[in-house]
Amino acid sequence: MTERTTDILIIGAGPAGLAAALYASRSLVKPIVLERVSVGGLVLSTEWIDNYPGFPDGIAAPELMERMRQQAERFGAEFVSDEALTLDRTETGFRVTTAGDVVYQAGSVIITTGAMPRVLPVKEESKYRGRGISYCATCDAAFFKGKPVAVVGDGGSAVEEALVLARGCSKVTVVHPLDSLQAEPILVEQLRSLPNVELVSGAAPAAVEGEGKVERLRLRLAAGGERTLEVSAVFVAMEFVPTGDLLKGLVEVDAQGYVVAPESTETGIPGLYAAGDVRRKSLRQIVTAVADGAVAAQKAGTYVRTRKRKVSDTPEN
Ligand SMILES: Cc1cc2nc3c(=O)[nH]c(=O)nc-3n(C[C@H](O)[C@H](O)[C@H](O)COP(=O)(O)OP(=O)(O)OC[C@H]3O[C@@H](n4cnc5c(N)ncnc54)[C@H](O)[C@@H]3O)c2cc1C
Known part of the structure; x- marks a missing residue:
């Protein structure tokens, strides 16, 4: 078993996870992003995207996702192909175990695991x-x-x-x-x-x-x-089931299983955020997923920095 430590761990590399990775890395907190299938998420199940702003003629779905990935990598985000299996709180933050037998100790975790078709x-x-x-x-x-x-x-x-x-x-x-x-x-x-x-x-x-x-x-x-x-x-192509199993018992979910978190993406547990389709919201699209990801990364960055400052300010340090 390998052990790794990171300030921010992002679980899921769909649009929400990719935007979170970009914003986290630009705030100089190098994030690690775990993805169990393919970077790009659910968007890869469609061919063409016509409603993402900035592309007047539309854009191929895989190309849009690849561009998001490259943009996040340019600022230092690390993508790891692995599946998060468990998530627990610890004294210093969170502990996440993976199918690849790695244990991550993270100051903050952003859940962007999306939803799957029923x-x-x-x-x-x-x-x-x-x-x-x-x-x-x-x-x-x-x-x-x-x-x-x-x-x-x-x-x-x-x-x-x-x-x-x-x-x-x-x-x-x-x-x-x-x-x-x-x-x-x-x-x-x-x-x-x-x-x-x-x-x-x-x-x-x-x-x-x-x-x-x-x-x-x-x-x-x-x-x-x-x-x-x-x-x-x-x-x-029926309704979706949120992929939020990792959060079961930890945070509030609605009757369908979506995480109940406000626009700030805060789950109620300090340092734990839920962004994108996994969160209860009225519109599940790329544009709302990336907005959530950006907000979550900004919140997580502030949380991690504040916590570090508090630790270094305590008298015994
Ligand atoms: C057929 C189809 C067409 C669509 N067309 C459009 C469109 O034209 N325009 C538009 O705006 N939206 C479209 N959408 C909706 C859009 O795809 C979603 O709103 C968007 O992908 C949500 O992003 P997300 O990052 O929240 O989740 P997702 O894209 O679902 O990404 C979640 C990622 O998390 C990963 N994951 C889950 N659990 C774990 C785990 N335990 N460990 C590691 N990784 C994990 C998954 O493998 C996945 O890659 C379409 C959806 C479908 C199904």
């Missing part, structure tokens, strides 16, 4: 996952070119997934449990205008069927009865 609520989910049930249109759309597919979900991600799929699939049926799609109106209009897209509201997935791969999606209709869609794939 799985399709049918009992056949694990049987057909990777055999027609997919959580990423950008990754898997090409496999279903010219074929009919369904998208399940009623938020912005469902609309974006459907727009990607409609480019190549013969028909895209968007199944959403609510009466209307909870997404940017401009995108919903774009979707409605496509000839190969059908929106089915007030419907919930009941079962997936097929010989070794997805062939049908059975729906339960809120108005009563069932409907069966003949589809080759079901793309799931």
Whole structure:
């Protein structure tokens, strides 16, 4: 087991973690950023970003994330590929253990672990996952070119997934449990205008069927009865589940598991901050994630410096 010490440990390298890394390193507190999958976070599950300010023609999602990483590295942020497993308070700050068998002693911790899509609520989910049930249109759309597919979900991600799929699939049926799609109106209009897209509201997935791969999606209709869609794939873009397990029992979370923290990102535990999608908020986007990350880093930097000053001012030092 290796032991490392850092002033600020950032857990998660999506937009919130990347912005926190930039702001922390520019305040001359060299942060370490742990990332368990890929630097860039959830943004990497989409292709193109059209609503991040500063890019009038849009920008490829991986490029935007790579630029954020390079910017943070330029000022000294260190990125480590590892997964944080536990987080505990200590007398001097926090202790974080990782899957890579490293123990970090950190003066302050910023949690930017984001949120993950909810799985399709049918009992056949694990049987057909990777055999027609997919959580990423950008990754898997090409496999279903010219074929009919369904998208399940009623938020912005469902609309974006459907727009990607409609480019190549013969028909895209968007199944959403609510009466209307909870997404940017401009995108919903774009979707409605496509000839190969059908929106089915007030419907919930009941079962997936097929010989070794997805062939049908059975729906339960809120108005009563069932409907069966003949589809080759079901793309799931439902609500999200926050990835805040590390904080369980430590800080307040809401009924869905999002960390209850104000705009200051302070969790109630001095030195511990929650930024980005993992925090309870009304808009989960790159622009709000980076704003949170910047605020958290500024707070963490001040916290660490103040604490160090207090320690060096005590008479025995
Ligand atoms: C399909 C899709 C399209 C989208 N399109 C847009 C768009 O066009 N514009 C826009 O503004 N937003 C878009 N979003 C939303 C945007 O991706 C999120 O709001 C944003 O990524 C949130 O950033 P974050 O840093 O809070 O979390 P995330 O991006 O989720 O990053 C969290 C990171 O933490 C890591 N992590 C989690 N737990 C641990 C652990 N224990 N140890 C180490 N690492 C850990 C994860 O691997 C992940 O990389 C889209 C989302 C989806 C799903």
